[in-house]
Amino acid sequence: MDKHNRDYEIGDPELDRLISELSAKSSRPETEHLLRQILTTSVKLGREGADRGDLKLVNNAFKELRYSFKVFSPYRQVKKAIIFGSARSKSDSAEYRMAEELSGKLSGLGYMIVTGGGPGVMEAGNKGAGCGKDFALNIRLPFEQKPNPYIDEKERLINFKYFFTRKLVFIKETDATAVFPGGFGTLDEGFEMMTLIQTGKSRPRPIVLMEPKGSDYWASWLRFVKKQLVRNRFIKKEDLNLFKTARNADQAVKYIEDFYRVYHSIRYVSGVAVLRLKRGISGATLKKLNREFKDILTGGEIKFSPPYPKEIQGNEFLELPRLAMNFNLRDYGRLCEMIKVINGDRG
Secondary structure: OOHHHHHOOOOOHHHHHHHHHHHHHHOOHHHHHHHHHHHHHHHHHHHOOOOHHHHHHHHHHHHHHHHHHHHHHHHOOOOEEEEEOOOOOOOOOHHHHHHHHHHHHHHHOOOEEEEOOOOOHHHHHHHHOOOOOEEEEEEOOOOOOOOOOOOOOHHHEEEEOOHHHHHHHHHHOOOEEEEOOOOHHHHHHHHHHHHHHHOOOOOOOOEEEEOOOOOOHHHHHHHHHHHHHHOOOOOOHHHHHHOEEEOOHHHHHHHHHHHOOOEEEEEEEOOEEEEEEOOOOOHHHHHHHHHHOHHHEOOOOOEEEOOOHHHHHOOOOOOOOEEEEOEOOOOHHHHHHHHHHHHOOOO
């Protein structure tokens, strides 16, 4: 046991012994130290006199996350796209039809579709997905948002008490986001996606703002963002690279597919950003990256790299080529620009 884990104890020898025994019996060797910390935290909560409301919140959130991980676990290797939008959109509206079309096209390309499980745009997302290719993350509300009738497999319907656990699962378990016009909830979900990527709390992903025919919803929003956020320097103009507007389903599909054309995923190892690629890139593209994106490095160069020891230890996509760089962990809009250049490599 390392020093950090030894330090995180109850301080009661008998309780610490019981926790160690239970964690050893309840987990795999590689995760035993994590379960031990979870159990230690639970006992600390009980001993520190947390009131009943605190314990109920922790208990409900923990159970929601555990169950969600169980549901998604068999599908972790399948790419997934979220479809956000208004629950109030009618079935004959442009956004409903567009969401159904987008869902069908992505589903046909092998993506599983994740929605909020309710009516409107969410219903269209589940309706368009192929049979057995969707999830619904429903929220329990005082006025009872009922799951829509197009959720094929009830075991992939998850009901949440809390918005924060639901949103965590949305971002953790998916790879792309399509946001349709909607109200406070839709804007909240879209802004959180952008915030998490902008701050490095989530890996880069394609975020598409879907503008149905006849709508200026996102055009108006973008004018506000440029006038108020960019002009007043509340965000950088490069942060506009975190998303793209699409006026039809084909544009959205192309953007999502292009985002993963060469780029695969990112991992941070000992302060180094490691970009895993689906295939190698040319020396000319590497030179272009170093020439155009040296401003986001804290030093050194962007270079080809073998897997790092921690990646080998976790058996993380060891067959894939890699780029490594000393990323400044700040300019994620520029990082998305860089991913676009990588995806433009013709090999």
